[in-house]
Amino acid sequence: MKLSKVCVMCLSLLIFAGVVSAQEVKMKKEDWQNEMNTLGQQQTVLQKQIDSLNQSITGLKDEGAKVDQETEEIWKEIYAAIGTDKAGVDEMKAKLSALEATINDYAKMSDEMLSQKIKELDSVKALVDANRKDRRYALSEIYNKVNDLSNRCDQLIQRGKNYMPPKPKHDTYVVIDGDYLWRISSKKDVYSDPFQWMKIYSANRDQIRNPDLIFPRQSFLIPRAQEANEYWVMRGDNLKSIAQKVYGSPSDWVKLYNANKSIIGEDATRIYPHTILIVPKN
């Protein structure tokens, strides 16, 4: 009986040991050997790749260093040819930068201002162009900069020269003995057209109470261009058509009439060509 108990215990222990060992990672010796061999081969191949890459990189770095050296040699030759060094070139670049700043200031000016500064601009351009005699001008960077600045000076000078002062919107005329509005309007330096006397009358309504009565030494405005708040009456116009043009509504003719009653008179249906009407804001 005792022996059988011992045997059952041994059996239980063996089964327990078997279960425990089954839970651990197991690998057949043969598989282990195969994988070790495969990994070993991979290591050999990888090591070759690493060596080859290291060799290539070293070679490339050497090549880069040679190229750098060659480039440096060429630049030394260039500087020798122009008779300066990098510091000399930098000095000229600084000089050109200062000129560029001056030109930028001129570029911000209006055309009218430029028209008054043409002589100054000519001097700046002369300073820029003087660099063309310098051997450093042979360098592309300097060459391009000098040409660019010179062109910009030309453009600014041209802008100044092209500036046309705006025509005055009014001239003045001083009445002499024997003048009347019809005669003044027909003069060459006024309108060369007697029928435009209404322009003079309506532009000077504060001075002229009666168009048939003007006095020597009176100074009249001679309108040359229509102002923003004016309408110059043309043949065929009437207050309704003008209101349509300026306000977009013919019914606003009353507004026009009220603002210009002194020049139109009592009859709103009769307006004359060349009358200058004041257009009140809508």
Next chain:
Amino acid sequence: MKAVTRRVLLLAGSLMLFGLASCASNASKEELQQLDERRAQVKSMQNKVGELTNEKKRVEQEVQQKKQKLDQAKKEKEAVLKRLEEIEKANQGAGQ
């Protein structure tokens, strides 16, 4: 009773023999550790190859850029020599 005991003993003996045999055909713990180490080495080498490949590409690009600069310098030299002749002529013309 004796017969049962004999059978149990026989079974136990067989199991022990089987267990011993199977233990002998599996890789040991040390061997498995060795395998893990080798795998790690291979992985590390693969990473190294990746890094070096990238490094090679970078250096290749760098060399390419340097070659371009060299070409530019050569062209610049030609242009400078040509312009210097023009400057000389212009200065001589202005001197006369």
